[in-house]
Amino acid sequence: MPRYAQLVIGPAGSGKSTYCSTMVQHLQTLNRSAQVVNLDPAAEHFDYPVMADIRELIQVDDVMEDASLRFGPNGGLVFCMEYFANNFDWLGESLGHVEDDYILFDCPGQIELYTHLPVMKQLVEQLQQWEFRVCGVFLVDSQFMVESFKFISGVMVALSAMVSLEIPQINIMTKMDLLSPKAKKEIEKYLDPDMYSMMEDNSDNIRSKKFKNLTKAICGLIDDYSMVRFLPFDRTDEEGINIVLQNIDFSIQYGEDLEFKEPKEVDEEPANLNYDAFFQDKVDS
Numbered sequence: 001m002p003r004y005a006q007l008v009i010g011p012a013g014s015g016k017s018t019y020c021s022t023m024v025q026h027l028q029t030l031n032r033s034a035q036v037v038n039l040d041p042a043a044e045h046f047d048y049p050v051m052a053d054i055r056e057l058i059q060v061d062d063v064m065e066d067a068s069l070r071f072g073p074n075g076g077l078v079f080c081m082e083y084f085a086n087n088f089d090w091l092g093e094s095l096g097h098v099e100d101d102y103i104l105f106d107c108p109g110q111i112e113l114y115t116h117l118p119v120m121k122q123l124v125e126q127l128q129q130w131e132f133r134v135c136g137v138f139l140v141d142s143q144f145m146v147e148s149f150k151f152i153s154g155v156m157v158a159l160s161a162m163v164s165l166e167i168p169q170i171n172i173m174t175k176m177d178l179l180s181p182k183a184k185k186e187i188e189k190y191l192d193p194d195m196y197s198m199m200e201d202n203s204d205n206i207r208s209k210k211f212k213n214l215t216k217a218i219c220g221l222i223d224d225y226s227m228v229r230f231l232p233f234d235r236t237d238e239e240g241i242n243i244v245l246q247n248i249d250f251s252i253q254y255g256e257d258l259e260f261k262e263p264k265e266v267d268e269e270p271a272n273l274n275y276d277a278f279f280q281d282k283v284d285s
């Protein structure tokens with residue numbers, strides 16, 4: 001029997017630890033057992049019970065205080081993650097060998113871990129060797145996605161993580177509860193966007209022809225990968241959390257031995273319908 005993993009990744013402060021605690025509570029309400037592993041050696045606050053904590057292996061503060069290493073916070077974190085990659089045995093022992101496990105990994109927010117450093121890819125390969133089916137859950141803060149140029153750069157980071165990790169990836173916009181009704185309406189078009197029309201809408205604002213062409217090429221690239229779908233995540237909305245969970249479960253075929261599962265909205269009908277319902281609920285309430 002395989003085991004299942006959500007690798008919760010994304011920029012600093014995007015809501016990874018909050019997501020883990022919300023999701024694990026949600027799984028408990030569904031009577032499903034799930035555990036969380038903290039993989040952030042600089043973590044200070046999280047409110048979920050951990051089955052393993054990387055800080056038992058190494059802590060950023062200790063690395064920074066080491067007179068021979070002399071690292072700052074970012075270099076210190078990279079050092080910790082490289083040390084972790086050389087000591088996966090620690091993780092193996094902490095995880096044990098329980099079959100049918102469902103584990104969320106709360107990862108650090110340094111973006112270089114998902115763009116060019118090999119450690120996260122090494123972690124994925126190690127988990128796969130331990131028979132985990134791994135899904136990347138990439139979080140971005142909705143507050144930073146309400147403008148098209150910010151959105152394009154956010155998508156580029158998500159795409160870069162997807163290409164480098166080579167696992168199924170579900171992209172999520174967090175902190176939806178903080179958006180005003182107007183911003184919610186505005187962000188709807190970013191959840192399942194048409195990159196070309198977004199480009200057309202904004203091309204008048206770009207004066208430099210070279211920049212215009214570059215933006216067009218980037219939009220084309222994003223469109224070609226056709227992965228620019230985001231699911232809204234509002235920690236107060238159980239139904240929305242469930243839709244996110246169904247999509248993740250589907251991508252790793254959780255419970256396929258029991259029954260074949262399909263996420264609600266990946267049917268004949270486009271996902272937009274659910275987003276409409278989601279936003280309509282919010283406007284009504």
Ligand SMILES: Nc1nc2c(ncn2[C@@H]2O[C@H](COP(=O)(O)OP(=O)(O)OP(=O)(O)O)[C@@H](O)[C@H]2O)c(=O)[nH]1
Pocket residue numbers: 011012013014015016017018019040107108109110174175176177178233234235
């Ligand atoms: N209102 C609201 N606040 C949120 C939500 N998710 C996270 N936050 C807040 O955003 C801040 C950062 O959240 P974290 O969960 O610590 O983010 P993180 O991605 O784990 O941060 P790092 O580990 O530092 O990269 C905290 O103050 C959270 O309370 C959300 O869905 N709604």
Ligand SMILES: [Mg+2]
Pocket residue numbers: 016017018040043106107
């Ligand atoms: Mg965190």
